[in-house]
Amino acid sequence: MRRAATIALVLAALGVSGVGAYQLAPSSAPASAHWRELAWPFPRDGWPAGRAFRCEGGGCDGAELYVRAKRGFCNCDSGVADDDEVDRVADIDLITPRFTATAPGEVVHVGGMHGRARRYDLAIYHGASHAAVGVALSRRCDLFVAAAQGRGEAHAMQHAALAFLETQAMKAWLVAALDGK
Amino acid sequence: MFRCVQTAAALVLFAGSTFVHAQKQTIGAPPEASNMKLVGTNDLQARSAYQPTIHHQGDRWIAYIGHHGGTDDVPAPVNPVTGQAEPNGTSIVDVTDPAHPKYLRHLPGQEGKYESGGAQMVRVCDGKSLPKGDPNAVYMLRTFGSEAHEIWNVADPANPTLVTRLSGLKDTHKSWWECDTGIAYLVSGAPDWRTRRMTQIYDLSDPAHPQKIRDFGLPGQEPGSTGAVPTELHGPISTGPNGNRVYFGYGTNKGGILQIVDREKLLNGGKEPTPDNLRYPEISRMPMSAFNGAHTTFPMLDMPVAEFAADKDGKTRDIVMIVDEAILNECGEARQMVWFADVTTETRPMMISSYTVPEASGQFCQRGGRFGSHSSNESMAPVYYKKMAFIAFFNAGVRALDIRDPYHPKEVGYFIPSITQATDKRCIPVEGGERCKVAIQTNNVETDDRGYIYIVDRANTGLHILELTGAARAAAGLPKN
Numbered sequence: 001m002r003r004a005a006t007i008a009l010v011l012a013a014l015g016v017s018g019v020g021a022y023q024l025a026p027s028s029a030p031a032s033a034h035w036r037e038l039a040w041p042f043p044r045d046g047w048p049a050g051r052a053f054r055c056e057g058g059g060c061d062g063a064e065l066y067v068r069a070k071r072g073f074c075n076c077d078s079g080v081a082d083d084d085e086v087d088r089v090a091d092i093d094l095i096t097p098r099f100t101a102t103a104p105g106e107v108v109h110v111g112g113m114h115g116r117a118r119r120y121d122l123a124i125y126h127g128a129s130h131a132a133v134g135v136a137l138s139r140r141c142d143l144f145v146a147a148a149q150g151r152g153e154a155h156a157m158q159h160a161a162l163a164f165l166e167t168q169a170m171k172a173w174l175v176a177a178l179d180g181k
Numbered sequence: 182m183f184r185c186v187q188t189a190a191a192l193v194l195f196a197g198s199t200f201v202h203a204q205k206q207t208i209g210a211p212p213e214a215s216n217m218k219l220v221g222t223n224d225l226q227a228r229s230a231y232q233p234t235i236h237h238q239g240d241r242w243i244a245y246i247g248h249h250g251g252t253d254d255v256p257a258p259v260n261p262v263t264g265q266a267e268p269n270g271t272s273i274v275d276v277t278d279p280a281h282p283k284y285l286r287h288l289p290g291q292e293g294k295y296e297s298g299g300a301q302m303v304r305v306c307d308g309k310s311l312p313k314g315d316p317n318a319v320y321m322l323r324t325f326g327s328e329a330h331e332i333w334n335v336a337d338p339a340n341p342t343l344v345t346r347l348s349g350l351k352d353t354h355k356s357w358w359e360c361d362t363g364i365a366y367l368v369s370g371a372p373d374w375r376t377r378r379m380t381q382i383y384d385l386s387d388p389a390h391p392q393k394i395r396d397f398g399l400p401g402q403e404p405g406s407t408g409a410v411p412t413e414l415h416g417p418i419s420t421g422p423n424g425n426r427v428y429f430g431y432g433t434n435k436g437g438i439l440q441i442v443d444r445e446k447l448l449n450g451g452k453e454p455t456p457d458n459l460r461y462p463e464i465s466r467m468p469m470s471a472f473n474g475a476h477t478t479f480p481m482l483d484m485p486v487a488e489f490a491a492d493k494d495g496k497t498r499d500i501v502m503i504v505d506e507a508i509l510n511e512c513g514e515a516r517q518m519v520w521f522a523d524v525t526t527e528t529r530p531m532m533i534s535s536y537t538v539p540e541a542s543g544q545f546c547q548r549g550g551r552f553g554s555h556s557s558n559e560s561m562a563p564v565y566y567k568k569m570a571f572i573a574f575f576n577a578g579v580r581a582l583d584i585r586d587p588y589h590p591k592e593v594g595y596f597i598p599s600i601t602q603a604t605d606k607r608c609i610p611v612e613g614g615e616r617c618k619v620a621i622q623t624n625n626v627e628t629d630d631r632g633y634i635y636i637v638d639r640a641n642t643g644l645h646i647l648e649l650t651g652a653a654r655a656a657a658g659l660p661k662n
Binding site: 072 | 294296409610
């Protein structure tokens, strides 16, 4: 019993140090913006939990970003084909089931993956403007999705989020997550 | 003493590794079976197979088998009958003599690989049973890849003729067709809907002149809606005008929903896809765990349950068998399995039991390909209905379940076909590339009125026709063979 507890402690420590390594990894995002890792804030659903970050400084200050892999996507050949796909899969519904797209989406690329990004208004903060961005990227039969939300301007939030996803540390994690590791 | 322990440990490890190795399928090895026996096979031209439908046509029995698209290695296999490379479509096989199936015709489908091509789904109705059909015709409804539904006259199954095409879709899947009324619930992707798959209801009582009735789906999927989009449809099963219910299954391997719908209200209620009109015919819905989808929702109403025979109420139960679909290779997701819901009190459906193949019984997570359920037989012929269910379980083959007590379903037989040269590999990502294994991938199953069981393989191994033996045969009430 004591041995099991010790192993659990060691594993937990290793896990924490792993998270720390990601936090300390250099970022190619604007120097004034820093993404600090948070605990995954959503209840368990059909996919394993991902990672969550809060932007500190820069044009995305206060925004939160949620990213995760969704393995098992039926459109293996066509990829993320349209904006409806982004509405369905990009995890905006984790933040609130009530969201409205503000404009057609656009094609985006991260780490050699292709997909779409779309901006939304969220209906959770009465009177206060609250924007969100959904991103869905495909690699064959798997998806990588990201959702960002904040009080700032949606375009700046999208730019900062995509720049963060393009950092080496995040791209390495993204590939590992899609490989099921 | 220490050496003894070491030796014993080494022996255990060796035995374990031999056992694991023994679970790998190899070409030439016999099939694995219990209470099920192989009667006949056909290689289906090494095409990845999805839905089989067996139709009694005059004095013949014809199997119509839908195919997925081709593979990366072979996008359009050569049809040995024509000598031409043909995109996967529909195989038509005469199974009158199940020991010697005769391949009659390959009807090409949409170009494209895997789920992006082919003609996956197929249903068949006699013209004489449809209210306005040609009594001399036999109609085959099939999908044409993701872009259309088609109806063919297959009265001469070796020479089908196209009757109707409903096109302009972004997806299709497993539809349902009532042969006595002609009402069809077509799983479609209407271009303006927010979901990949929803229901288009047609009156196909005169297959040459389809009449659209309405579009249907869950509120939030309809055109112009905002916010979260509910799980997409997989397929419906109707009990027709007598039962007046349609059971819709949403989701494949995630967030499943069983939706019970009043058929009369569905067909005659408001047609505009407003949230109110979509809600109107719904009696209830049962959300499942986020871990599981509702691929097949097979109703078995008014089942007598022996255990409840002496009870003053609830002696019979209305049951829906729900089958999830495993999607990821080598157990890369939560287990997909079989569920039984008691829907006797329709507004309060309740899950009562489940079934899965024990993984350790065959080291199935290590065999390669998918392990988990996919689909059940959908024939309601008396030979098996409400007594025995057959479940396609990918690398665990087909499983025969005694379901007479749906509160305690029991496996009574199984059959895992041998792999062949045609069996395609299944891969998972590993550091710097892929690792592939070859294993049977029993994709779908159907039964005929004679009691034969037809299983088809997603990994190109073809069609296997089976029969029950031993205790499974006795449980089904079939005569000894």
